[in-house]
Amino acid sequence: MNESPxxxxxxxxxxxxxxxxxxxxxxxxxxxxxxxxxxxxATSTFSAxxxxxxxxxxxxxxxxxxxxxYGNPTVSGFEELIADLEGAEAARAYGSGMGAITxxxxxxxxxxxxxxxxxxxxxxxxxxFQAACPRLGIEVTFVDxxxxxxxxxxxxxxxxTLVFAETPANPKLDVIDLTELGAIRxxxxxxxxxxxxxxxxxxxxxxxxxxxHSATKGIAGHNDATLGVVAGSRELIDWLxxxxxxxxxxxSPFDAMNATRGIRTLPLxxxxxxxxxxxxxxxxxxxxxxxxxxxxxxxxxxxxxLAARQMSGGGGLVxxxxxxxxxxxxxxxxxxxxxxHAPSLGGPETLVTHPASTTHVNLLPxxxxxxxxxxxxxxxxxxxxxxxxxxxxxxxxxxxxxxx
Ligand SMILES: *Cc1c(COP(=O)(O)O)cnc(C)c1O
Numbered sequence: 001m002n003e004s005p006x007x008x009x010x011x012x013x014x015x016x017x018x019x020x021x022x023x024x025x026x027x028x029x030x031x032x033x034x035x036x037x038x039x040x041x042a043t044s045t046f047s048a049x050x051x052x053x054x055x056x057x058x059x060x061x062x063x064x065x066x067x068x069x070y071g072n073p074t075v076s077g078f079e080e081l082i083a084d085l086e087g088a089e090a091a092r093a094y095g096s097g098m099g100a101i102t103x104x105x106x107x108x109x110x111x112x113x114x115x116x117x118x119x120x121x122x123x124x125x126x127x128x129f130q131a132a133c134p135r136l137g138i139e140v141t142f143v144d145x146x147x148x149x150x151x152x153x154x155x156x157x158x159x160x161t162l163v164f165a166e167t168p169a170n171p172k173l174d175v176i177d178l179t180e181l182g183a184i185r186x187x188x189x190x191x192x193x194x195x196x197x198x199x200x201x202x203x204x205x206x207x208x209x210x211x212x213h214s215a216t217k218g219i220a221g222h223n224d225a226t227l228g229v230v231a232g233s234r235e236l237i238d239w240l241x242x243x244x245x246x247x248x249x250x251x252s253p254f255d256a257m258n259a260t261r262g263i264r265t266l267p268l269x270x271x272x273x274x275x276x277x278x279x280x281x282x283x284x285x286x287x288x289x290x291x292x293x294x295x296x297x298x299x300x301x302x303x304x305x306l307a308a309r310q311m312s313g314g315g316g317l318v319x320x321x322x323x324x325x326x327x328x329x330x331x332x333x334x335x336x337x338x339x340x341h342a343p344s345l346g347g348p349e350t351l352v353t354h355p356a357s358t359t360h361v362n363l364l365p366x367x368x369x370x371x372x373x374x375x376x377x378x379x380x381x382x383x384x385x386x387x388x389x390x391x392x393x394x395x396x397x398x399x400x401x402x403x404x
Contacts, residue, residue, distance in 0.1 A: 020085060020199060021267040028081030028260050030073065038260040041074045041253050061238035062090065070245055074253035078260045079229065082219070085198035085263075086211050088231035092240055093256060097194060097214025098124050099249030100228030104210060105129075105162065107243035108188055111137030113161040116154040118145035118176065120169040120371055122192065122214075123360050129164070145169065145176040146303060152184050166192035167201075168307075171355045171379040172319050172372040173294045175303035178310050182207025188236070194218070197346070199270040200311045210236060218316065218346025221262040221269055225255035269348075269384065273316030276387040280380070281318045283391055289402040292374075294319040316382045317345060322401050326375035329354050332401035333378065338385055338393035345381030350390055353379045 018026065028038070046065045048054035057066035062079075064071035075093050083091040094100040105128065109115060117129045119142040129140045143150040151163050163184055167176035178201065181189050190210045191203040197218040203211045213219055215227040228251070230240060244250070274297065281295035293300070296307035297314025307314065322328045332352070333341040339350040343359055353359060355373050363371070382390070 023084050024081070024263050024267055027084040028077040028263070030077045030080050038074060038077055038257045040257045041068075041072055043072075044068045061241040062092070068253065069248060069250045070241075072251075072253045072256070074260075075251045075256040078215075078227075078251070078256040078263075081260060081263050082198065082213070082215075082229045083231050086231040087202050087204050088211070088237075089234040090237035091229055091231035092237050092244055093215070093251035094228035094230070094244065095249040095251055096226050097122075097192075097212070097216055097228040098128075099247070100212045100214075100230050101125055101192065102128060103228075103240055103244050103247050103249060104190055104212060104230055105133070105138075105164075106136075106247065107240045109133075109138050109161050113138050114156050114159045115140045115162045115164060116151055116160055116187070117142055117164045118151075118166055118169065119143060120145055120172065120174045121164075121166050122170045122194075123362065125164075125166070125192065127362065146174050148177070148180070151181060155184060155187060157186060160187045163187045163189045164192075165190070166194075168195040168296055168311075168315060168317070170195075170371075171353075171359070171377065173296055173301070173315075173317060174372075175296055175301070175307045175311075177306055178203050178206035178208060195315050195317055195345070196311060197266060197270055197315075199267055200274075200313050200315055204232065206310070209233070215259050217344060218270065218273075219263060219266065220255070220259035221266060221346055221348070222258065223344060223347040223349065225252075225258040225262070227251055227255045227259050270313065270316070272384055273346075273382050274313035276384075276390065277316050277318050277382040278314055279387045280382060280390060280394065281314075281320075284318070284320050284394070287398065289323045289398050290320050291323055292319075292321045292377075318380045318382060320378055320380070321374050322376040322378055322398065324376060324402050326356065328401045329376035329378060330357060332397050335397035335400040336393055337396070338389050339380070339383075339397075345379075347381070348384045350383035350385055351381045355379055 057063045064073050064076040079091040141154045143154050165176045188209045191208050193211050194214045210232040212230045278297045284290045285293040295318045322332045333354045342351045
């Protein structure tokens with residue numbers, strides 16, 4: 001877990017002086033500090049006493065008491081929490097992680113612009129860059145994010161407006177060098193940090209301009225919210241707000257309320273998930289019916305040293321291949337009993353997916369291979385069940401899968 005120095009946290013400063021575990025509890029109480037639980041502002045609109053006041057509100061970035069597509073007090077509390085945990089000046093919430101990513105890309109890029117994007121990406125993000133951007137006249141160059149210097153080498157000065165990375169990346173948990181990304185000057189650098197959550201890494205501290213999350217995942221953490229968020233400088237977030245109001249992918253106050261409640265236990269949940277995931281990854285690595293176990297906290301991970309430098313834990317995801325290909329992989333996800341077969345990650349329930357037949361089903365075989373996805377690849381999001389019960393479940397499911 002992140003243990004930033006805080007020699008005398010109660011003296012001389014704002015909440016920045018507290019450790020992340022404390023800030024996850026103290027922050028995000030904007031607007032009402034008497035209710036301990038987040039307050040649900042289930043309203044789409046707000047009355048203004050005068051026309052002058054309405055005019056002021058309508059033109060103030062981040063306004064949260066004008067009209068809820070512009071902003072909402074429950075959503076503001078969530079945004080404040082994320083900005084605080086990411087060490088950002090400001091944050092903007094969206095109706096989903098893809099809403100946030102689309103908001104960043106379309107808010108910052110125009111026809112004729114050039115984007116450098118990582119090849120290893122969440123499948124919907126990849127399709128946005130591969131299909132939607134070219135249709136809008138935005139050119140995208142894909143690079144192998146694990147290759148040193150690849151992002152910087154692909155930047156075209158004066159033409160590249162955005163560099164987009166994801167770390168750890170879907171689904172094979174490739175780790176991208178945040179310091180290298182943060183050193184790129186010119187284009188806006190963006191990191192999708194969903195798999196790490198703000199507890200395990202802070203891209204902005206490495207000089208990256210914007211961090212995005214699908215808060216649907218570990219941040220909300222209970223499979224009860226569909227939500228996205230972007231954090232960065234006040235200037236960039238205000239700019240994005242201008243487009244977000246047109247885009248309309250506004251966060252639901254109900255989901256923001258659930259996410260704020262979820263964040264109160266985020267440090268504890270992440271700590272347990274890291275511990276269980278490491279134990280399961282080690283156990284899987286010892287089995288002969290499993291190959292290519294990927295976990296950033298395992299010494300066998302190709303970027304283990306880099307992960308150790310920039311992350312304070314390996315996270316809750318483990319990827320592995322069931323020996324026996326497509327048939328064994330599909331039998332495995334249908335045989336688990338404690339774990340569930342479902343997309344998403346970061347919740348209390350351990351979830352397994354078979355990317356080749358679900359999340360990445362739209363990719364061509366060579367694209368699958370380029371992403372390191374084999375026919376028997378399983379992505380597992382480790383939940384909060386007892387790790388011994390999970391291990392027993394994985395063992396019986398592997399026996400079923402490989403028995404044929
Ligand atoms: C889920 C996910 C997204 C998309 O988020 P939604 O909330 O489903 O729109 C983007 N990036 C990563 C890494 C994800 O896991």
